[in-house]
Amino acid sequence: MAERIFGDIPGIPEGSEFENRFFLSQYGVHRPLQAGISGSQAEGADSIVLSGGYEDDEDLGDIIIYTGHGGRSLESGLQVADQQLVKQNLALALNCQRGLPVRVVRGYNHKSSFSPTQGYRYDGLFRVDSYWREKGKSGFYVWRFRLIKIETITALSVVHDDQPEYGTSKRITSTIQRVLRNTKLATYVKELYEYQCQVCQTQVMTNSGLYAEAAHIQPLGRPHDGPDVIANILCLCPNHHVMFDFGGFGIADNLSLIGLEGMLFAKPNHRLARQYLQYHREHFLLNNW
Incomplete structure (x- = not known):
């Protein structure tokens, strides 16, 4: 079995698109052909796919409220039982406790304005900020995971001039949304x-x-x-x-x-x-x- 990689796959930049789950697996972005969470409860989760399978998912772009695995009927796809904090769900919980990043892939059948219109797209690394359980829309308990986008900075080579020019540094205005604590x-x-x-x-x-x-x-x-x-x-x-x-x-x-x-x-x-x-x-x- 291939070594589990927590982070970007070399040669696969954010925004890379794939025709189907087979190619996602072949390139190592998300190994399982069906499961939404790739991971083990001993190591953590290395990737997830948003594919529209769980009604409680919330996709806010840089913040995702992701629903865990389990409790769904194989025939109807509906939630028919409580989810447990085991296997892939426990793997994502380990990411939160150990600070491991998880690759996020969005699929065409995930109902979100951030999803591609066809195929699958690798949308970068997220951190698992927190996790908890609650009753989902179906009335059964589900595990929820709050994922926050990790902003990556691409390192650029620096060219030193013999006579460097000094000027006023540029100021970039950015907006940060956060909860202000008293x-x-x-x-x-x-x-x-x-x-x-x-x-x-x-x-x-x-x-x-x-x-x-x-x-x-x-x-x-x-x-x-x-x-x-x-x-x-x-x-x-x-x-x-x-x-x-x-x-x-x-x-x-x-x-x-x-x-x-x-x-x-x-x-x-x-x-x-x-x-x-x-x-x-x-x-x-x-x-x-």
């Missing part, structure tokens, strides 16, 4: 707990003082659209922040920990909203609680 709220929560983790109650000391991280229970930004309010913010150490974001544990409405022993440490003047805790359990934990 740092005052995050700082308030961390100071409220004296930078002590609400799970393990440890303080991380650095050479510049105590360190903690503000974690949003219901994530900010599309598609979660969680609010940037105190009732949606936790003070966590880096380890428990990562565990929480990736569903390593949850928090019950009574603040008992799910997946870990004990209770969440919460001060009387820091009331967490129940709907945010429920949202996290629903979308990030593997089991219903």
Whole structure:
């Protein structure tokens, strides 16, 4: 079996077009002839194809909300069962945790203004920003993956003149869309707990003082659209922040920990909203609680 390549395939630039899945496979851009995800749950995913097979996919161009694999009827193509975080779905989750890029191919039968009118097109590298589960349009649980385009820069050879000319550098205006977080709220929560983790109650000391991280229970930004309010913010150490974001544990409405022993440490003047805790359990934990 050919070695799995995470990144561009040499000689295949972004925008390359292919007549069908056979040629995608032959050139190594996307090896499987049918599966939408190429990868293994031990290594990660090296490529995906957007082919219109899943009704919950959202293609926003540089941001893709991709639906995982499984649960579809072979006869009707409809979602008839919950998806599991195994095999190809787990492969994409590994990309998120390990920072591995994934090649994205769009197919002609994918209903999107960004898709080609015929054949398949390699549309560059994306990173898996986050993943979660939710009930899809069919009523069954599906795994969703938020992919963000990786902007690549082509290196150019530099020619040095004997007498270089110096002038004013050009300014390029670009627009960046991002969620603005209220740092005052995050700082308030961390100071409220004296930078002590609400799970393990440890303080991380650095050479510049105590360190903690503000974690949003219901994530900010599309598609979660969680609010940037105190009732949606936790003070966590880096380890428990990562565990929480990736569903390593949850928090019950009574603040008992799910997946870990004990209770969440919460001060009387820091009331967490129940709907945010429920949202996290629903979308990030593997089991219903």
